Amino acid sequence: MAPSLSIPVVAWYREHARSLPWRAEGFTPWGVLVSEIMLQQTPVARVIPRLEQWLARWPNPDALASDSPAEAVRAWDRLGYPRRALNLHAAAVVISVQHGGEVPHEVDALLALPGIGDYTARAVASFAYGVRAPVVDVNTRRVIARAVHGHGAAGPARTRADLADMEALLPEDAADARLMNAGLMELGQVVCIARAPRCDVCPLAALCAWRAAGYPEYDGPPAPRQARFEGSDRQVRGLIMRELRHAPSRVPAEVVETLWPDAVQRERALAGLLADGLATGSREAGYGLPGS
Ligand code: SF4
Structure with a gap:
């Protein structure tokens, strides 16, 4: 040294x-x-x-x-x-x-x-x-x-x-x-x-x-x-978060479904956001930011 x-x-x-x-x-x-x-x-x-x-x-x-x-x-x-x-x-x-x-x-x-x-x-x-x-x-x-x-x-x-x-x-x-x-x-x-x-x-x-x-x-x-961003779960999570950030109220599940075509990947990204506490809600109630 x-x-x-x-x-x-x-x-x-x-x-x-x-x-x-x-x-x-x-x-x-x-x-x-x-x-x-x-x-x-x-x-x-x-x-x-x-x-x-x-x-x-x-x-x-x-x-x-x-x-x-x-x-x-x-x-x-x-x-x-x-x-x-x-x-x-x-x-x-x-x-x-x-x-x-x-x-x-x-x-x-x-x-x-x-x-x-x-x-x-x-x-x-x-x-x-x-x-x-x-x-x-x-x-x-x-x-x-x-x-x-x-x-x-x-x-x-x-x-x-x-x-x-x-x-x-x-x-x-x-x-x-x-x-x-x-x-x-x-x-x-x-x-x-x-x-x-x-x-x-x-x-x-x-x-x-x-x-x-x-x-x-x-x-x-x-x-x-670092893994590629394009097509990654990170990209899907980002799209969902953008929607939640800009929505004045809860985002219906049907709207989340329009954000990414691959349902398996979309559901995985959404489940990850819910588990991380970055999103709250449910299919029935819609989704929002934590504490909103
Ligand atoms: S730039 Fe980096 S490689 Fe070049 S002399 Fe300085 S420490 Fe060494």
Whole structure:
């Protein structure tokens, strides 16, 4: 391991970090939590306008907790994976009831919130509160795989090993650790990109093990691929959710039947939404958003 990687990464990040809303001075821990959840499976450009609307409407956890889960799902609109809206609402309720309306600082307390996984808990602790904790996402993993291990790709996630790798690179100083977490992610997003790394502008070029080895082909286990969206159950779920979000009242079963021609797949998607709590109702009563 090479802890000195943090010096060029932190210096590069200070100079080159993109200006993004969640990096602005005074952005609240609640804003960081909402943005991290939105960014999990949605690109930055689509998140920014939705995040602004969300925080204007619900500027703190108490505000969201006092509104209905249906409103959260409706406001999520087309960000995808709407289970995240329900989880965010449930997390707001817990923060409001158990934490006096303040997003907790500690990784363990964050992990105890509904729908908050290891990445998000660490990201909020580090980025919102400056807690010295390693934060690892897919971009971080790729940079470490290349610069430290000399592999062209990171392969499947291995949470403990990935965190240990990042911990070994993290500066002792908490403020620098926060910049290192953000900097390595940013480097993976804009410089050490998956298909065409821009080594000519990379602050790690002189230290990178993969570059020094002449970019050997990666022959390890592949990372899992995301399934195709077209024709998938996810697409059908999205069509049903869109109908429920826009309907002023319950949607009759006959209307749901018009949304997708394959009855087996349609029923499977609908059953999944009901089981996940994203939809409520029945064939007889029609379907709606939760709590609507
Ligand atoms: S030198 Fe190239 S491969 Fe190595 S970390 Fe930088 S961009 Fe990635």
